[in-house]
Amino acid sequence: MPHDRRHPRLAALPWLLAVALVAPLAHAGDADSLADCDRNEVARVLAPAASTDTAARGYWLDRHRIAWPGAPMHGRFALYRSATASIMAEPGAPVRGSDGRWPLVQDTAPLPDALRTRFAFIGDGPRLRLTAGDEATADLLRDEVWLVLEDDRGNVIASTRLQHPGALDDLYATAASVDAPPLGPLLGEHASSLRVWAPTARDVSVCLYDTADGPATARLPLVRDDASGTWSRHVDDDLFGRAYAYLVDVVVPGTGVVRNRVTDPYSVALTADSARSVFYNLDDADLKPAAWDGHARPAPLASPVDMAIYELHVRDFSRDDAGVPAMHRGRYTAFAQPDSHGMRHLRALHGAGITDIHLLPVFDLATVPETACAEPDVPTAAPDSQAQQATVMAVAAEDCFNWGYDPYHFNAPEGSFATDASDPATRIREFRTMVQALHAQGLRVGMDVVYNHTTASGQSPRSVLDRIVPGYYHRLDAHGVVERSTCCDNTATEHAMMARLMIDSAELWVRHYGIDSFRFDLMGHQPREAMERLQARVDAAAGRRVELIGEGWNFGEVADGARFVQASQGSLQGSGIGTFSDRARDAIRGGGPADNGEAQFAQGYANGVHYADNGHGTGATRDDLLHAADLVRAGLAGTLAGYTMEHADGVKRPLSALDYKGQPAGYAAQPAEVVNYVENHDNQTLFDINVFKLPPGTTAAERARVQVLALALNTFSQGIAYFHAGGELLRSKSLDRNSFDSGDWFNRVDWTGQENHFGTGLPPAEGNAGDWDLMRPLLRDASIVPSPADIAFTRDAFLDLMRIRASTTLLRLRTAGDVMQRLRFHNTGPDQNPVVIVGEIDGRGYEGANFQALLYLVNVSPDAQTVAIPALAGRDWALHPVHRAPGSADDYPYDTRYDIDTGHFDVAPRTAVVLVIE
Incomplete structure (x- = not known):
């Protein structure tokens, strides 16, 4: 009996009566077996841990080798295991609560090159070997395990938990291979299946639900494949539209044996607020807008340097556009309103030369309520009042806005941008409607993706990966604590299955949503090798080149190649993957992107360094101006390491010999490896930066001219051109330096060009309050506020710049040789x-x-x-x-x-x- 796919949440489950269970975990009609599917908590402790110490200073290097950096060398080493997390390893006493002991021997053999490279960061210490077979290692990884150094009487000298990604990657490498079976939900015409990678789990079952928020109607066991560590379930029926969640029994260090109810990391669809995963086949006709299959897409670019990218947030685009019907404002479907102010503006941009719309994150987000977000009633107040930000920030955690750098599920569209977040199919169809509408205008669609971190880890309710395979998907420090250098909980894309998740996810967006290019958040935290594999996969899926760009910043625990060869500015030469260049950005604007206090007044090449002093005593000299000019030329030359020019001292040298804050100004091997920009969503807008840096008394008309200068230098630069939405409209965020959660008020953009929203209140206290005294007189200065004529001038000048860039390949030279010649x-x-x-x-x-x-x-x-x-x-x-x-x-x-x-x-x-x- 086929399901009624018009109302998938209400259809019956007649197949349940015919399902034969393949493992004795639970039965469909047994109320006790369903209790864990419906409990209020997402986790239940089955056996509490005897020790709450979670430090993990030891490492599995592979299935047999173990290292313990910094540990004493004298004594005997052993592994102790417990199926019930009952181990107590107190110094001076024998280990208690163990189910078994495995002796370890000192390992003096040289490490294979791959292991020596992978674990070069861990430091010196005893290197040990487990002499038991592979099966023993696999079993140990599913129990609580302690590495113990004992004296001759069996008393504990020292003990630690172990970080296990090395062993898991070694044992289950087949799960990450190109030919491995797909993970997640799979639907055939009359059959359905699930597959999840959970090698350390004791048991895995799936809860099935008739409705999005109703009780479970079945709980079915999954079967483990010992070769790959995956668990799977097949049923001879079509589960299209059914909600589901996993129950995973797993040892969580410091907590015990836990039963986690958790969504699918490979979810392609979700119920409202990401509560449950949903079975969907993305090829199903019910999930496609009319004429989706075979719809006209913009032709492939002749070269990546032909890209002129416009960075845009879905909600910003239409939230305040009176030309968009109310139900579509802030939604995917706003892009299908051809007569809106926003779409008219995008058409003008494309007609002038913009090729790509890069959307800030549109995968499933963790912190935006999808069905009941708050709408603050912002008061009318003075331009330097605290009232506006106080009202906005009072509901910031519950409002409808966030940039979206808080990933929850990588493979499903965000529901807050859909007209009906309660219907899992709507967000899929409407996302595709958005892509289709942009393609129809000749615009390629890029996605800002965030695979370098998750919003949460451990046993947090918003943690998905860590509640399925604890301690694997995130990068840990020497004590087993999740690294957070990115802002949040860093993922470890150097681990095989995290890399696979990233690559599989990117391929899904290309194959099923028609995505043309990607912008990778903090890409320098990812291995170059993984990015190159991703490039090959997405190109194959698209049947054409899919351009990849990203933030290649070099910092944190991975800096300078500490853990792998990074996908960073200094390590991507020859890859064809582009990185954002801070060289010309900082030279044009002055200072750095995160300056505060008086440092914000430090001027750059476009706004007055040395030649138009702003009275803040920065003490810039002619040499500073000359150096800024050379850095600007470096950007114009594509930031190419090998490009040679006469420097300010009169000596001809390559750009790799030009200093940028102690680094080479030139680092790229080819122009396609650099992304030129003067502003983006991060930090203050270009207009707001210039509010600080231009001399007092600079008229609004002159401020518009300075804005155009910066945009021109960006446009004339060899490489990929990148622009922040509204930069051509003098967009202001009222001096907010980090508007990621500052609500609609501080993130507005007016496509009609009547106002730029400068002087609409002090920016939010968090991150700004320390500079409010500096900001107040600026926000009160009405002479800074541009008129509609100033905005129109900037817009028209920018369109001219785009037309000029589009008119000739001379501003888009293909190779380093072309630029040098x-x-x-x-x-x-x-x-x-x-x-x-x-x-x-x-x-x-x-x-x-x-x-x-x-x-x-x-x-x-x-x-x-x-x-x-x-x-x-x-x-x-x-x-x-x-x-x-x-x-x-x-x-x-x-x-x-x-x-x-x-x-x-x-x-x-x-x-x-x-x-x-x-």
């Missing part, structure tokens, strides 16, 4: 005019150049400047056709004067202009 900077060295950047690109014989040569001049000074470049004399330089076209930014002074006889160029104040030879 064709890009030349003039006005360099110690005698330069440092407020003017002049870059010439040779277009002769270059495919797609469309010009014999291109020249950009950027004058960041508030005064007109003249530069003399004899090498450019005698050539027919003319304004780029975009500058001459009707509809270009009307007030922009494109009338740069050029003396053909002398090579003198007169450049208007705060102007970026492009000249070409046809």
Whole structure:
């Protein structure tokens, strides 16, 4: 009897009567067997631990080898196990509560290269070997195990728990292989199955539910495969639309033997607020909008450097758009409203040259209520009042907004962006509707993904991975504590099954949702090798190149390759994977991204370093200006390590020899390996940064011109271009330096260009209150607030910049060789005019150049400047056709004067202009 898929939550389960159980765990009609499926808590302790000490200073290196860094060398070593977590290992007394003892021998054989590399970070100490067979190791990993150093009488000298990922990866490598069976829910025409990797579990069963929030109607056992450590269940019926959850019996260090009720890490669908997983086949027609299969997608890019990315948050896009019907505001479906203000704006951006919309996280999030979020009633108050932020932050934990860097389930769409979060199918269809609508406009769709951390670990109710395989999926320190350098609970993508989860997840989004590119949060915390495998998988799934970019910052416990070769700025050369460059970003803006106090007034190249002092005593010198100019040129040259130019001291050197805060300014091997940007969702917006840095009295119109300068330098840079939504509209967050949970109020964007939301209250106290005294006079200054005309000027100038970039491959050179051969900077060295950047690109014989040569001049000074470049004399330089076209930014002074006889160029104040030879 087929299920009624129009109302899957209400359909009956006639197959239950016919199911034959394959293990004697529980029975469908037995009320006692279902109690754990319906209890209020997500965990039940079956046998409490005798010891609450959770420190794990020892390591399984593989299935036989063990290391104990820092432990004494003298004595005898042994493993003790307990099926009931009853071990007590107190110094000076024999071990109590053990079910068995396994002696260990000293291991003096050299480690295999792979193990020596993987565990190089753990330090010196005894290295031991378990002489029992593989089966013994597998059994030990399912019990409580202590590594003990004893004296000759059997008294404990020292003891520790063990970190087990090395052994699990060694024993169950087949589970992570390319050919391994898929994990998660699988549905055939008349059959269904589940598979979950839980090698340390004692038992695994699945609870089945007729409805999203009703009681369980069945509990079925899963069967363990000893070779892979996976548990699976097959039934001869179609479970489409049924909710389910796992019951996992597992030893949790310091807690005991626990029965966890937990959702599926491979969930493709969820009930509201992620309470239960749902059986779905993503290929089912009921989960697809009309004409989804075979819908027209933008053509593949000729090169990754053709990407011009616009970073956007789904809720920001339409929450305040009066052109979107109320039910669609803040939702996926807002992108299917072609006449909205937001969609008109996106069409204009694409028409000018934006290729990709990169969506901030849209996978299932942990901290946004999906069905009953709070809507604060923000008061009308003074521009520097605390009242607005107080109202917003009072409900921040329950409101509808969060950036989304709080992953819960990686493979299912977030429900708060759906018009009906209570229907698991709706979010899938509407996510696809969003992608389809953007594709229909010619825009590729990128996803911001967060595989480097989870929101929670351990026995937290929001922990999924750690409640199935405790101690495996997260990166631990030397004491067995989860590392949190990313912000939250760091995942360990160097472990085989965490890498598999990341790679499988990315492939799912490409295969089933038509995702064209990815932006990886804190990608430097992931191995290069795993990212390269992911690249191969997503390319194969798409049948085309899927561009990968990410944050390649080098910090934390993995810094400088401490645990593996990172997917970081300094380690991705030759991979074709792009990393965000902070070099030109900081040089253009000044200071760093997380400055506070007086440091926020430190100026950069575009906003006045040395040449337009802002009165805050930063003491910038001409040398500082010269160095900033060289760093800007480095960005314009694609941050290429091998690009050679004349530096400020007059010496020609590669960019790898140019200093950036003690690091090489040039690090990329190819232009596709660098992402150029001057702002994104993190930290203050570009407009707000310039509020601090520009001299007092700078008019709103001049602030708009400075915004365009920064955007121009970004646009002219070789590599991938990346822009934050609203930057072209002078978007402000009222000086908020971290608006991840600051609600709709501080994250608004006005696509009509009537206001930019500066001076709408002091930003939230957390992270900002220490600087409120600095912020108050700025927020009160009405002269800073841009008029609609200032916003329109910035928007139109940005569209011109995009049209210019799209008009020629000279601003998108394909290879490092092309950049080195064709890009030349003039006005360099110690005698330069440092407020003017002049870059010439040779277009002769270059495919797609469309010009014999291109020249950009950027004058960041508030005064007109003249530069003399004899090498450019005698050539027919003319304004780029975009500058001459009707509809270009009307007030922009494109009338740069050029003396053909002398090579003198007169450049208007705060102007970026492009000249070409046809």
